[in-house]
Amino acid sequence: MAEAVESALEDRRHLIVEAGTGTGKTLAYLVPAILSGRRVVVSTGTKNLQEQLYYKDVPFLQQHFEQPLSVCYMKGRSNFLCRQKLYDAEKTPMLEGLQEVADFQIIRDWEQTTETGDRAEIKKLPESSSAWAKLDARRELCTGQKCAQYQRCFITQMHQRAHESDVIIVNHHLLCADLAMKEDDFGGILPDYTAVILDEAHEVEAVAGEYFGLSVSNYQFTDLLRDMSATARRKNFGSEELDRVIIQLQDAAAYFFSLFGEGDGRTGFREQSAFLAEHQDKYADLLHGLELAWTHLELVKDAPEEVLPLLRRARELHRALEFWMPAADPTFVYWLERRNRGVYLQATPIDVAPLLSSKLFERIDTVILTSATLTVAGDFDFVKTRLGVPGARTEAVASQFQYGEQALLYVPQHLPDPRNAAFTASASEEVLRLLRATRGRAFVLFTSYQQMRLLHDRISAAIEYPCLLQGTGPRHALLEEFRSTPNAVLFATSAFWQGVDVPGDQLSCVIIDKLPFTVPSDPVVEARIRQIRESGGEPFREYQIPQAAIALKQGFGRLIRSRTDRGVLALLDNRITRQRYGQIFFDSLPDYAFTLDFNDVKRWCESLT
Numbered sequence: 001m002a003e004a005v006e007s008a009l010e011d012r013r014h015l016i017v018e019a020g021t022g023t024g025k026t027l028a029y030l031v032p033a034i035l036s037g038r039r040v041v042v043s044t045g046t047k048n049l050q051e052q053l054y055y056k057d058v059p060f061l062q063q064h065f066e067q068p069l070s071v072c073y074m075k076g077r078s079n080f081l082c083r084q085k086l087y088d089a090e091k092t093p094m095l096e097g098l099q100e101v102a103d104f105q106i107i108r109d110w111e112q113t114t115e116t117g118d119r120a121e122i123k124k125l126p127e128s129s130s131a132w133a134k135l136d137a138r139r140e141l142c143t144g145q146k147c148a149q150y151q152r153c154f155i156t157q158m159h160q161r162a163h164e165s166d167v168i169i170v171n172h173h174l175l176c177a178d179l180a181m182k183e184d185d186f187g188g189i190l191p192d193y194t195a196v197i198l199d200e201a202h203e204v205e206a207v208a209g210e211y212f213g214l215s216v217s218n219y220q221f222t223d224l225l226r227d228m229s230a231t232a233r234r235k236n237f238g239s240e241e242l243d244r245v246i247i248q249l250q251d252a253a254a255y256f257f258s259l260f261g262e263g264d265g266r267t268g269f270r271e272q273s274a275f276l277a278e279h280q281d282k283y284a285d286l287l288h289g290l291e292l293a294w295t296h297l298e299l300v301k302d303a304p305e306e307v308l309p310l311l312r313r314a315r316e317l318h319r320a321l322e323f324w325m326p327a328a329d330p331t332f333v334y335w336l337e338r339r340n341r342g343v344y345l346q347a348t349p350i351d352v353a354p355l356l357s358s359k360l361f362e363r364i365d366t367v368i369l370t371s372a373t374l375t376v377a378g379d380f381d382f383v384k385t386r387l388g389v390p391g392a393r394t395e396a397v398a399s400q401f402q403y404g405e406q407a408l409l410y411v412p413q414h415l416p417d418p419r420n421a422a423f424t425a426s427a428s429e430e431v432l433r434l435l436r437a438t439r440g441r442a443f444v445l446f447t448s449y450q451q452m453r454l455l456h457d458r459i460s461a462a463i464e465y466p467c468l469l470q471g472t473g474p475r476h477a478l479l480e481e482f483r484s485t486p487n488a489v490l491f492a493t494s495a496f497w498q499g500v501d502v503p504g505d506q507l508s509c510v511i512i513d514k515l516p517f518t519v520p521s522d523p524v525v526e527a528r529i530r531q532i533r534e535s536g537g538e539p540f541r542e543y544q545i546p547q548a549a550i551a552l553k554q555g556f557g558r559l560i561r562s563r564t565d566r567g568v569l570a571l572l573d574n575r576i577t578r579q580r581y582g583q584i585f586f587d588s589l590p591d592y593a594f595t596l597d598f599n600d601v602k603r604w605c606e607s608l609t
């Protein structure tokens, strides 16, 4: 892999490398990247992986290089403290409740000594700290170069470090935000670079869809109006007229967003013309309210710098609404998402390939994509097509693990089809039987929350092992509890299908309820399926099966994380053995030992203890 990466960097070619778990892919791309003498952006799937690269792999490599390595990391702005907000908060009361006051003290003390301003340094700050949300360096209230703290600002310093570094470690969210911004007036977030390495590259399509699309929510209006009033108060430009403008926009936004109904979920929105015919006046009121707000802000006499970001946000919301409401661009799918009290109007590119192609693959001559799960039945066509990089070189590096000896895949034959109503009851019996054989120590992974809760309720009442449920605590805390609780069982959905590492006996079994096909009624999936069909393709074969095969490989990949790990994999969906397409799944998975017989599972488990 290192040689393939080195050649790609030398020949200025795109490369896709599938490197199985345990191959050391991080070092295989970092070493040639460092030696290339080019400025390389390394993008990972998560912030955790970024930290692992920066704090573990880079120091390890440093021991073997004479020259100091020129490496830095960049994260999104909300990870950093805004010094100006902190100083303002000391003067103006803005904290609510004892928890916020306590968090504020921690942050204030830390600000005196931190060199990065990255909140990951403050381990004792709760993940969901509302004090942090009031102090972070998000762009919404930043006045940039006009800010008195600009030179000392952690964001400015992060950019300076990036300008002086040869390797910049980012995550896909930041990279895609940078690619999406390159074409607008603000320029990019990252300094210029000539090569990119995308680790966990199977996640890029989803992240790119999010960043190359658009989202407008009722919360953005609430936040803007709250910031307008607070800034007006703090900077003494408030007036009765401004209060009226704010109330008018508040009412218009509340009315407009209430028109989209109730109930959580993601739904398509294709009724734009009918909606506009009925509610044109409410839509016009909202646009007019925004125009009034920014006109008012423009007229503030001797306006302080803080007015500029407010103006920018009002205009961005106006532009986004004007894009979303007419739904005029056929390359986007327009949809709605309701979560708790939030209403999100979303537009997502149906196919990110042309966008990634023009924004990334045609602009940067060397892009290296890697992950343990990129091939489908040994073939790279799916990832090449989905991401828009048809001419890339490819390389598959096998894992060093002896999968046939380390893992047994079991597919029970007596269970009904998972689409059958009788499936849940039979599946929970089978899970119980498996958990007793493995003495817990298992992940039970689901494709839907509903099924996860149903099975958790049935099984936790019937089994003697501690059962943990996704959603009852932060992800890392649940994982920690799983690692430290003997014989624990974790019930989870997609959040735990990837990027989770539990080496050793504590995880000895992974059970998956169904083949992880994306839900075809989801608006984005539905639009992608329709587009493939309309262009003469077969969506099930070209999109749904490959996507599910990669997801299954990810899910089962949780079990074997080292050469000494051993355990049982169970798939409760026997369509894999009964339908013709099942072979594609088998051909995509490593060569696990395989059985249809539960007695083999029992024997395998006995050999584990």
Ligand code: SF4
Pocket: 081, 082, 083, 084, 085, 137, 138, 141, 142, 143, 144, 145, 147, 148, 149, 150, 153, 154, 155, 156
């Ligand atoms: S430049 Fe922006 S983020 Fe930095 S301290 Fe000033 S307002 Fe905060």
